[in-house]
Amino acid sequence: MSSQVGTVLDQAAAAIAAAPALALACHHTPDGDALGSMLALHHLALANGKQSVASWPAPFEVAAHYDFLPGLDLATKPADYPTEPDLMVTFDCGSIGRLAELGEPARRARELIVVDHHSTNDGYGTINLIDPDAAASAVVVRGLLDRLGWELNREAAACLYTGLVCDTGRFQYHVTTPAVFDLAKELASFDLPIAAMNRQLFEEHRLAYLKLAGAALQRAEYDGDRRFVATWVTAADLTEFGVGLEETEGLIDLLRRTTEADVSCVLKETPDGTKASLRAVTDYDVGRLAIGFGGGGHKAAAGFVSPMGVRELLDAIRDALPVVA
Ligand SMILES: [Mn+2]
Known part of the structure; x- marks a missing residue:
């Protein structure tokens, strides 16, 4: 202190x-x-x-x-x-x-x-x-x-x-x-x-959430130039799997395990806009990145809510990341 x-x-x-x-x-x-x-x-x-x-x-x-x-x-x-x-x-x-x-x-x-x-x-x-x-x-x-x-x-x-x-x-x-x-x-x-x-x-989830997480991980996109991995959860996914938005908080912790990625991201469609959760496992500062989108957080964990749709926002985040490989 x-x-x-x-x-x-x-x-x-x-x-x-x-x-x-x-x-x-x-x-x-x-x-x-x-x-x-x-x-x-x-x-x-x-x-x-x-x-x-x-x-x-x-x-x-x-x-x-x-x-x-x-x-x-x-x-x-x-x-x-x-x-x-x-x-x-x-x-x-x-x-x-x-x-x-x-x-x-x-x-x-x-x-x-x-x-x-x-x-x-x-x-x-x-x-x-x-x-x-x-x-x-x-x-x-x-x-x-x-x-x-x-x-x-x-x-x-x-x-x-x-x-x-x-x-x-x-x-x-x-x-x-x-x-x-x-x-x-x-x-x-x-x-x-x-x-x-x-x-x-930390350990227990309803089976419905585990199935949604499986679907979200299945569709994850990896950008090797930026060592960036991302996936998303739509409002339709929540309905299809019968899962509440608040149950999906830990999804980013699954995705951030990706060995190949320095930065990971989960986007979620919410009534207030698209919610982005970001994690970094290197010195890269996702808190700064989040500030650029009107959010904030820590160096290794940050987030924000954006009026953009999922696809548009995913592209914007990717474009904001440095090419590292
Ligand atoms: Mn805290």
């Missing part, structure tokens, strides 16, 4: 400690780190006598991988979210656009704390607690809890562990430092059901 991040941690902790009520939010189609980091603070705010609401944009659902997370039943529908919160905190959300309709209360909030680790975060808060060196937003939250003097409980530990294990790729990505293992040890000491969480988070 840099000293600058340390100073902002103090500011954020002071603002939270002084506030009687918190309004928490995470990004659209929340992943394990977004939900886990938000719900951890939600649990401990309530345990420490604060009022707290926690929400994410419509559709107000979570992927089945995350439905064990304690505290989902304590979340508030976006329609019931405070319109002008005194103190709002966002989690794992690199830009205000990813808050969708909750961007409005974020703009109106008297104080807006942005808790994040995305290097492309544009600092849309009044207090920007952004640590690009942190393995997960959950790590940033752990530091915040420390400053607040709020002790962990089992629910919060399960939430933070979920964020940590998801964003480190089960302790495999380059962000997996000794400090990450120290935090994992602290969290696991709350008698967390590690094996059951792992099974639900």
